[in-house]
Amino acid sequence: MxxxxxxxxxxxxxxxxxxxxxxxxxxxxxxxxxxxxxxxxxxxxxxxxxxxxxxxxxxxxxxCKKVNLEGDERIDIVGSGGDGKNTFNISTLSCFVVAGAGYKVSKHGNYASTSISGSSNVLQSLGYQFTNDESLLNRQLSEANICFLHAPLFHPAMGQVAPVRKALPFKTFFNIMGPTINPSQPSAYLLGAYSKTVASLYAEVMEKAGYGFTVVHNIDGYDEVSLTDGFLKINAQGQEILFPTDIGFQQIGQEDLYSGDTIDSAKTIFLNVLENKSTSAQKNVVLVNSGLAIQTLCPEKSISDCIAEAEESLQSGKAKQTLTNLLNAQ
Known part of the structure; x- marks a missing residue:
């Protein structure tokens, strides 16, 4: 050393x-x-x-604690965090929409570090019980097309670093590494990055590691496609800047994505989206990220077709039923 x-x-x-x-x-x-x-x-x-x-x-x-999940074609949808925007749980909602559309999702997540509600926060508030039991996770994947891996149950090595990270007054590379170390090793990732530098790093890492991937970075700083401005999209075919109107959406305001000040407010938005009671802005930002995830698994499909699949999952109630199935499979 x-x-x-x-x-x-x-x-x-x-x-x-x-x-x-x-x-x-x-x-x-x-x-x-x-x-x-x-x-x-x-x-x-x-x-x-x-x-x-x-x-x-x-x-x-x-x-890490290894977990072998059934099926080779699975995706994780996750952002780097650190954008300071305090959005509602867009990536986690997109996981349920994609699962409702018939695709397998093994979601890796944790409690929030820079926002009010991380994926673990909102799922726990909905009654989900964290587990690292492989058979139970496979059951959830079979019955709901989705399972959730709460990071602390799988990465004991991170416990050695946690007190140091907490004591330091700055973000560390562990903040951006977490989204890339899903212990179930899905075949594909939709990764959001809070900066162009992190987006480029993610793309290089995913390509060298052999995953199917799409990396996105909204040019006004979001670690997901926020529809508030243009966004950078990187995959194995290259990179491009797209704007909301390029993919059939209107630009929205940053205030439309705010999660509120409590986990309860984030939970309310989460359920409103799944129950088709949300604002159009909230719904659309989930649809575009869900569509990009589907296209990551099915690159031969157009983005408009993938977004249409996501919308059918949401509007038909399949995405909401996915949450119900997951909670019932505990």
Missing amino acids: KQLFEQLFAGEVLTKEQTYSIMENIGQGQLSHGEIAALLTVFCMRPISTMEFLGFRTALYDL
């Missing part, structure tokens, strides 16, 4: 093997809190490289 710190302090970029070794040592409790803090500080002062990120990420996979 002394040699690795000397390299880092000299401004050198580490190899994938070196960062794998560091994360392995962290997971095994071999680094002090002071050493972890020094490491996180270095990567706050300069961008993390793709290979460094891959080394940390691969080690976290190897250290």
